[in-house]
Amino acid sequence: QVQLVQSGAEVKKPGASVKLSCKTSGYTFSDSHIYWLRQAPGQGLEWMGWINPSNGGTNYAQKFRGRVTMTRDSSISTAYMELNRLKSDDTAVFYCAKVLGPMTTAFDFWGQGTLVTVSS
Amino acid sequence: DIQMTQSPSSLSASVGDKVTISCQASQDIGNFLNWYQQKPGKAPKLLIFDASNLETGVPSRFSGSGSGTDFTFTISSLQPEDIATYFCQYYDDLPPIAFGQGTRLDIK
Numbered sequence: 001q002v003q004l005v006q007s008g009a010e011v012k013k014p015g016a017s018v019k020l021s022c023k024t025s026g027y028t029f030s031d032s033h034i035y036w037l038r039q040a041p042g043q044g045l046e047w048m049g050w051i052n053p054s055n056g057g058t059n060y061a062q063k064f065r066g067r068v069t070m071t072r073d074s075s076i077s078t079a080y081m082e083l084n085r086l087k088s089d090d091t092a093v094f095y096c097a098k099v100l101g102p103m104t105t106a107f108d109f110w111g112q113g114t115l116v117t118v119s120s
Numbered sequence: 121d122i123q124m125t126q127s128p129s130s131l132s133a134s135v136g137d138k139v140t141i142s143c144q145a146s147q148d149i150g151n152f153l154n155w156y157q158q159k160p161g162k163a164p165k166l167l168i169f170d171a172s173n174l175e176t177g178v179p180s181r182f183s184g185s186g187s188g189t190d191f192t193f194t195i196s197s198l199q200p201e202d203i204a205t206y207f208c209q210y211y212d213d214l215p216p217i218a219f220g221q222g223t224r225l226d227i228k
Contacts (some may be wrong), residue, residue: 037216043209045164047217059219061216095163104170105211110163 002026004096006111012086012118019082020114022096025070029077032056032069035072036081036106048094049080086118122146126220132228139195141223143208146186154209155184155193157202164207167179167215173178203227 007021022034036048049060051070059068069082079096094114112119133139143153153173154216156164166175168184169193181196195202208220 044222045209045219047219097163100166100169100175104154105152105176105217106166106169106209107156108166108169108175109166110165113163 002098002109003110004098004109006094006096006114008044008113010117012116014087014118015023016118017082018086018116019080020094020096020116022040022081022111024079024098025078027098029072029086034070034072034079035099035105036068036079036094036096037095037097037107038092039113040089043092045095046092048081049098053077053079086116088118088120090116091118092116105114121167121216122149122210122212124208124218124220126208126223128223129221130224130226133198134225134228135200137198139198139202139225140204141159141193141208141225143186143191143193143220145189145210146189149212151187152211153186153191154183154211155182156205156207156209157204158207159204167206198225198227200227 003025005023010018030053033050035050036055051058053072067084072079096111098109100108125144127142136160153171155168158164167178167182172184183194185192205224207222210218
């Protein structure tokens, strides 16, 4: 069965960086872009960007360009998201997700979420 | 950027009721619209993709309709396990992907 398993919760100070992982299984890693999204406490969902596992190509939301880097290790079917220069309003649950198919950006499987808390 | 306006922001209904949630796009988005259910502390779950297609394994009491700028999500007969927050999500070939603000549904 398809699974996306994310790394554990993080507590960071403002200005620090965080790198999250998303280990996938149950499907061919290169078949689906991996998206990263986040959800601040009590808020809606926000798209951060995606990585194409087949070639490492990325596309970042304008808001995060210059501060986010998405990478992958195809040998272990794992995607990573690093966010730099953290601020208090980066406190959120971060999710990775795969898409249903090449012709639709519907997220059919999600990681369990990683809470990142940014606090001095 | 395309803006998604979801309404209502909260809703109370009784078991067995028909529930309807709306999502309006600021410009024509064709059928590039998905619906999700999110329960507290959990990741969202895909229910409807491309406006009206029921995701595999999702009960048939859930449905979606619409195209262009106006979309509707319906639960034909509300069940206790349907208590959750529901989001619409727009997508296109290019960024951005945008989500509605969410509708919190609870039992009256």
